[in-house]
Amino acid sequence: MELLLQQVMAGLATGGIYALMALAVVMIYQAIDHLNFAQGEMAMFSTFIAWQLMQWGQPYWAAFAIAVVLSFVGGVVIERVLFRPIHNAPILSSIVAFIALFSILNSGAGYLFDYTIKEFPTPFGSKPFLGITLISTHQAGMIGVTLGMLALLYLFFRGTRLGLAMRAAAANPESARLVGIRVGWMTALGWGMAAAIGAVAGVLIAPVVFLEPNMMLGVLLYGFAGAVLGGLTSPGGAVFGGFAMGVIENLAGTFIPYVGRELKLTIALVLIVAVLMVRPSGIFGRRLVVRV
Amino acid sequence: MMLEVAGLEAFYGEQQALFGVGFELDEGGVRTLLGANGAGKTTVLRALCGMVRTAGEVRFDGKAIAGWATEDIVRLGIAHVPEGRGTFLRVTVEENLQLGAMTRRDRAGIAADIDRVYEHFPRLRERRDQQAGTLSGGEQQMLAVGRALMLRPRLMLLDEPSFGLAPLVVAELFEILRQINREMGVAMLVVEQNAALALDLADHAYLLETGRIVMDAPAAVVGADESVRRAYLGY
Numbered sequence: 001m002e003l004l005l006q007q008v009m010a011g012l013a014t015g016g017i018y019a020l021m022a023l024a025v026v027m028i029y030q031a032i033d034h035l036n037f038a039q040g041e042m043a044m045f046s047t048f049i050a051w052q053l054m055q056w057g058q059p060y061w062a063a064f065a066i067a068v069v070l071s072f073v074g075g076v077v078i079e080r081v082l083f084r085p086i087h088n089a090p091i092l093s094s095i096v097a098f099i100a101l102f103s104i105l106n107s108g109a110g111y112l113f114d115y116t117i118k119e120f121p122t123p124f125g126s127k128p129f130l131g132i133t134l135i136s137t138h139q140a141g142m143i144g145v146t147l148g149m150l151a152l153l154y155l156f157f158r159g160t161r162l163g164l165a166m167r168a169a170a171a172n173p174e175s176a177r178l179v180g181i182r183v184g185w186m187t188a189l190g191w192g193m194a195a196a197i198g199a200v201a202g203v204l205i206a207p208v209v210f211l212e213p214n215m216m217l218g219v220l221l222y223g224f225a226g227a228v229l230g231g232l233t234s235p236g237g238a239v240f241g242g243f244a245m246g247v248i249e250n251l252a253g254t255f256i257p258y259v260g261r262e263l264k265l266t267i268a269l270v271l272i273v274a275v276l277m278v279r280p281s282g283i284f285g286r287r288l289v290v291r292v
Numbered sequence: 293m294m295l296e297v298a299g300l301e302a303f304y305g306e307q308q309a310l311f312g313v314g315f316e317l318d319e320g321g322v323r324t325l326l327g328a329n330g331a332g333k334t335t336v337l338r339a340l341c342g343m344v345r346t347a348g349e350v351r352f353d354g355k356a357i358a359g360w361a362t363e364d365i366v367r368l369g370i371a372h373v374p375e376g377r378g379t380f381l382r383v384t385v386e387e388n389l390q391l392g393a394m395t396r397r398d399r400a401g402i403a404a405d406i407d408r409v410y411e412h413f414p415r416l417r418e419r420r421d422q423q424a425g426t427l428s429g430g431e432q433q434m435l436a437v438g439r440a441l442m443l444r445p446r447l448m449l450l451d452e453p454s455f456g457l458a459p460l461v462v463a464e465l466f467e468i469l470r471q472i473n474r475e476m477g478v479a480m481l482v483v484e485q486n487a488a489l490a491l492d493l494a495d496h497a498y499l500l501e502t503g504r505i506v507m508d509a510p511a512a513v514v515g516a517d518e519s520v521r522r523a524y525l526g527y
Contacts, residue, residue, distance in 0.1 A: 161394070168380050168391050175378035177362040178341065178371075179439065180395035 006134050007250045013139035015246020017208060019146045020201035021216075021223025022230065022238040024194050027153075029232045030170050031190020032083070034091065035224065037098040039198055040216030041105035042078075046071040046199035047206045047215075048113050051120060060123055068199045075195025079188040087187070109213040120206035142204045149197060150239050157235075166190060222246075229272045231285025240284065245272075293351075294319045294479060295340075295447060300348035300358075302332070302339040302503075309335045310503045312348070317447070320477040324490040324511065327500035333483040334375055336500070337449045340481075341365050341372050352447075367395050371440035375451040377432045378439075381425030385416055388424050388435055392442030402442070409438035412468050430461035437465070441472065448472075450482045454489055462486075466493055491515040 024043065028036045036042075050067035054060065082101065086093050124141030157163035169176040169186035176183050202216070209215045222245050230241025248271055253264035275283065295317040302310040310332050317323050325333045339346045342362045350358040357365055366372070371392075380388050389409055393402045410417035413434040419427060424435060433453060440448055453469070454462045466489060472478050484490035490511075491497060497514040499507035507520065514520060 161390070164383070164387055164390060165394055167383065168394075171382055172378070172380055174343070175374070175380060176391075177343075178366060178374060178378060179391050179443065180363050180366040181391075182363050 003254065004251075007254045008247055010134045011247030011250035012143065012243055013135045013246070014250070015226075015243035016139055016143040016146055017201075017205050017219055017242075018222040018226045018245045019239040019242025020142065020149075020197075020204060021219050022226035022242040023146065023149065023153075023235055024198040024201055025220075025223050025227040026232055026235050026238040027197055028190060028194035029227070030235075031166070031187050031194070033170070034094055034098075035232075036194070037095070037220075038101035038105060039194065040220030040223070041102050041109075042071070042075070042195055043198035043202035043205075044213060044216045045105045045109055046074075046195070047120070047202035047211060048109050050199070050203050051118060051206075051211055052113070054121070060121060064123075064203055067203065068196050071199035072192040072196040075192040076188045078195070079191035083191075084184060084188070087184075106213050113213070115213060118211040120203075120211045122204075122207040126207075138204075138207055145200065145204060146239060146242075149200065150235060153235050162189075222249075225269060225272055227282075229275060229282055231282025233281065234284040237282055237284025241282070293317070294321075294353060295481075296349075296351040297340070298349045300336070300339055300350065301346060302335050303345045303347075304335075308503070309344070310339060310346075313500075313503070313505055315498050315505065315508065317479055317481055319446070320473070320479050321496070322473055322480045322482065322494045323496045323498065324482045324484060324494035325498050325500055326484065326487050326490060326514070329485075330502075331500040332503040333500055334451055335503075337372060337374075337451050337481070337483055340449060341370065366443065369443065369446040370449065371443045371445035371447070372449040373436045373440050373451060373453065375455070377429075377436040379424045379427070379432045379435060381423070383424060384421050385424050385427070385435060386420040388439050389416075389442050392439035395443065405442055405444070409441055412441075412471070413438055429456045430458065430465070433457060433461075433465060434468075437469070437472075441476075441478075445478055447479045447481070450480060452483055452485060454484060454486050462489065469493060487521075488515070 021040065025035065025039055028039060046067050049070055050063045053063035053066055058066070078101065082097055083094070086097060122138040124138045126136045126138050129135045129137045129140040157167060165181045166186045166189060169181050169183045173183045205219060206215065209219065223242060226242035226245040227238040228241070229244060230237030230239065245268060249264050249268045252267035256267060293316045297316065298314045300310055300313040301308060313336060325336055327333050335344060338344045340350060342360050342365050346358055348358060349356065352368055352370065357368070380391060386406065389406050390402070393405065396402055415431055416434060416438060419431065424432065427435060453465060457465065469480065470493060473480055482490050482494060491514060494511045497509060497511045498505050499514065499520065507514065
């Protein structure tokens with residue numbers, strides 16, 4: 001029992017990373033209906049911007065805020081420049097553009113900041129959280145920030161006109177135009193928000209995985225998996241899926257014989273496939289209710 | 293003239309769907325586009341809203357709007373109630389109405405207009421918090437008209453408002469359209485399969501055949517012409 005509890009706690013701690021990434025993944029999926037393969041690299045690049053600002057002597061929170069704002073602007077610009085011209089093209093064109101963006105950001109970061117692994121500071125410290133050795137104050141802070149962002153997003157999408165317009169533009173672009181919504185700008189705004197969330201994710205993940213151009217590869221994979229597990233149409237589901245990924249991975253590694261560290265990712269992904277066979281739209285994914 | 297259309301052509305890819313269509317509509321007038329399936333009635337409405345590639349001239353209040361983006365045309369006060377009703381299925385009935393007022397800023401006016409839509413359509417008030425996708429076809433059509441009203445339109449483009457509705461519901465809906473036209477002075481361009489219904493509502497009719505206007509006459513004249521009725525209108 002003790003061991004189980006400890007492993008669940010440790011799983012939640014790593015799950016916080018996946019949950020943050022899953023949240024950014026879902027944001028963009030809502031806006032453009034595609035998974036953005038470059039999402040992790042965008043977050044990584046944002047983190048480098050924060051790091052560079054701190055190297056130039058900015059205090060932590062100033063660097064954090066500037067990086068988030070710049071990422072928002074960068075997300076909007078990427079949509080306007082790269083994806084707006086091809087928004088009517090077949091999906092394969094988008095995928096090629098995602099891959100291009102991925103490799104531009106990845107090598108760009110390597111070129112500008114080189115590939116040496118860098119330490120990244122945490123604002124929450126790294127002492128045991130409330131005396132629990134398996135979860136640090138940083139990890140607890142990360143979980144708190146994830147839940148806080150989820151709440152803000154919920155309030156934004158449910159409670160504001162702009163949020164409503166963004167939802168309408170994503171779900172039914174033609175009708176949205178007919179009520180005068182500028183659908184193209186709503187999509188760009190979705191990119192900006194996803195990039196900003198990614199920046200928060202990157203800055204909080206970097207102290208755990210260390211800062212380098214390839215820091216997000218594994219995280220993004222788990223983030224995708226978490227988002228799909230929880231449901232790509234549901235930000236709350238995605239966060240749940242991210243945490244679930246962390247916990248399942250840990251429990252599989254501990255309790256299933258012969259699995260150990262090597263196979264625990266496999267087991268987690270097999271479990272997800274099993275869930276999706278029963279619920280294709282994810283655990284919290286919306287199955288549209290339509291009366292015909 | 294509020295709306296003047298001349299030499300309008302429309303294209304789906306390489307396929308031309310309209311050939312030199314011309315007509316006009318007065319402030320507060322109601323006109324109908326009749327014709328068989330595939331004659332291009334829906335395309336005319338889509339062309340007016342910039343939803344298909346067009347050539348030719350469209351003037352609203354004397355302003356040339358051909359080639360404008362749909363959302364800018366809508367902001368002039370042209371509300372399109374599209375084929376298939378265009379319901380935002382995943383949001384509530386009331387949110388659908390709020391979306392209709394997305395171009396407006398006056399909170400109090402919006403709230404008052406939502407109330408007025410509920411007075412026209414009491415069924416919508418009962419279902420205000422329900423997901424719009426759960427409404428029946430008739431209710432969704434009422435919601436579509438209500439959403440269009442939220443724009444405070446000067447011109448409504450109605451695409452097959454009677455489609456798929458029970459006769460009693462149709463009668464109710466057309467009565468409300470008549471009321472909207474009379475009380476708010478909203479001009480209407482109505483596309484209908486049900487010619488008798490449309491001719492009853494409109495004061496002027498255009499008959500469309502394979503993308504061309506083949507008859508242009510007062511509604512009463514079209515309705516009284518037996519050969520036209522038999523050949524084109526099927527009643």
